[in-house]
Amino acid sequence: MSQLDILLLVLRVAFGALVPLCFIAVLVWMERRGAGFIQDRSGPNRANIFGFRAAGLVQNLADAIKLITKEDIIPDHVRHRFYFVLAPVIVFFISLLSFAAIPFADILVINGKQYIMQAIPTDLGILWFLAIAGFAVYGIILAGWSSHNKYGMLGGLRAAAQVISYEIPLVLAVISALIVYGTVNLTEITQYQGQLLFGFIPMWGIVLQPLGAIIFIVAAFAESNRIPFDFAEGESELVAGFHVEYSSMKFGMFFMGEYVAMFTSSAIIVTLYFGGYQIPWFTTETLVNHAGIVSFLLMLIVPAFAFLFSLWMQKNNKRPYAMADDPNIRETAVYTKLLWIVVGGIEVLLLFFMVLSAGAAANILVALLQIATFLIKTTIMCFVYVWVRWTLPRFRYDQLQRLGWQTLLPLSLLNIFVTSAVVVALS
Template sequence: MSTLSAFVVILNVVLALLFSLGLAPILVWVERRVAGLIQDRLGPNRCHINGIRLGGLVQSLADMLKLAFKEDFQPKAIQESFFFSLAPVIVFVSAFLSFMVMPFADDLIINGERFTMQGLPTDLGILWFLALAGLSVYGIMLGGWASRSKYSLLGAMRAGAQVISYEAAMGLSVVSLLITYGSIHLGDIVAYQGELFLGFIPAWGIVVQPLAALIFIVTAFAEANRTPFDLAEGESEIVGGYHTEYSAMRFGLFFVGEYVAMSASSALIVTLFLGGYHLPYLNTQTLQTTMPYALGFIILALPLGSFYAMRWIKKHNRWYKADDVRNTESAVLQKGLIGLNVLVIAGLGALLYLGLTPTSTNVATAVIQVSTFAVKLLFMNFVFVWVRWTLPRFRYDQLQTLGWKVLMPLAIANIVISAIIIVVKGL
């Protein structure tokens, strides 16, 4: 393996870590801030490091440190200590590995060598996600059983019933997608969405298969154990569900695993239905052709976006006491933002002045596509949070009725309609 190949492999793994595990503290912050916004309150904004609060993000870091150093208490009734410790590991690892096959950008070509921009380049594609995402329920059921608690056991039983309610509908919705795309490889699916549907609409999955998109997104909430389908951890009914007896880092693995699973589900929704790393009307070839204009647009748009960001920082980062150390945060962040703008604009300006080579064009395309994927991923995660703090929890029997009597018949009907359209189109 050449040095360049090793560098790209490491880069893909780092990106996968950032978009899954590294995004967890940010998603916790988004969860709390959005909850505060919806409930007309501020959310976390007190915790700071020498005056720097980052809008409350430092609170997430403090919570992670608390979990790391907290006493790991285990009730005496628990006799299966190995399985009790193994359960959160299964949940976390299955959620993390399910993210590894998401394509962050189109294949990167440098000096005639092609590199796949995935943490784990595999042809299994969507099947890899379905297999590993479904595996996480074994960790939940194992943790509920090994806890020797009635609340935990009830949560585990609910998780098992939930799986057989939504997994069938989720798998059938994917079948109609595979009929349309003709491939299980996620890279091929995103490439298909870079074309135009009916000659003028981006062929995103949500346009080509709107019913499959609706079914898959609904079942993805159940897959990630998110409200309104968080039956396995219903605090108002079963205290905390399957993780009632967990504490410290064993609970932390459950906690982080939920957000990693949410990020993985969001990434798959983006990949299957929202065009993946493609911008509307700008597939890889078009983006490379118009790269000078794209870089010029970024140079013009970056200062404007930073101006509004600095206004937001100045408005929301005022503290009550004039001599409070936290009042210095606005000035520090504004200076950092200005410095970042200068560096990025200077770099892009030098690139345009010196001229774009095929290699620099390919690298710039990959950077723009990775950034596009990141923005779409954050947007979809915001939707997950938005739904959680808007809708009430479904009742136990309502989820099963929805899965078996509504979603599954719709998914089967969608398969039949999609197959008929494909066959008639091929005649």
């Protein structure tokens, strides 16, 4: 392997491992700020470092310190301590590993050599995700069983029943999509969605498989144990359920595993049904062939967006009453300076790409642009998770099972039959 091969391998693996971990802080912040917005309250805005609150992000650091420094207790009635400790590790690392096969940009071509932009460049694609993601429930079941607690055991049993109920319609929804795409390779699936239907409609999965997309998204919500499907926890019924006996960072790993699973689920939904890294109406070839123009347009768009964002910060990060030497104004001034320093660095980088708008430079520019597009789409989908959690109440358990077996399962089978008939007729 050449030095370039090793460098790109390290960067791809680092992206697959570090981006989901970094998004834990972003998603916790989004959860709290989103809940505050939906419930018409401020959300986290008190924790600070020398007066800098970072719009509530400092609260995440305080929570991390709290979890790390808390006493780590294993109750005396826990009989299988090894499995008790292993359970949160399984949940966390399975969630992280599920993201490894999801492409975050199109195939990168440098000096005639192709590099698949996945942490693990496998052709298994969606099969990898389904196989690995299904193991996460073992951690929940193991946690409930090894806790030797009736509430934990009930939470583990509920998790098992829920996964069985919703894994089937989820897989059937994927089968319908694969009938259309004709491949299990996620990179090829995303490339397929770069085409146009009737010359102007992006051929995203949500357009080709609207019913399948709805089934998959609902089942993905259930698989990630998020409200309204959080029966494995059920605070009002099971006093936190499967993780009731966990404390300190063992609880923290369950907590982080939920948000990594949420990010991974959003990423696979975006990849299958919302074009993945594809920018609507701009294929990879189009962007590479017009890299100079793309760089120039971005040099105009980035400062304009930064200017509007700075105005938004100045408007929203101030007290509703006059105050001498307002610390919020000082904080906003510092953030504004940092923002323009970042914008200056981006402008220099874009100028470099505009000057060298050919060959490897053009391909790298397009890859960076597609990575940004992929992360933006995934973040929007993560917000949908937050939106649903703080809008809908938890179902009753019989309603959960009825939805899975009597509604989603028949609809997913019907979707397979209809999709197969249409594909055969058109082929």
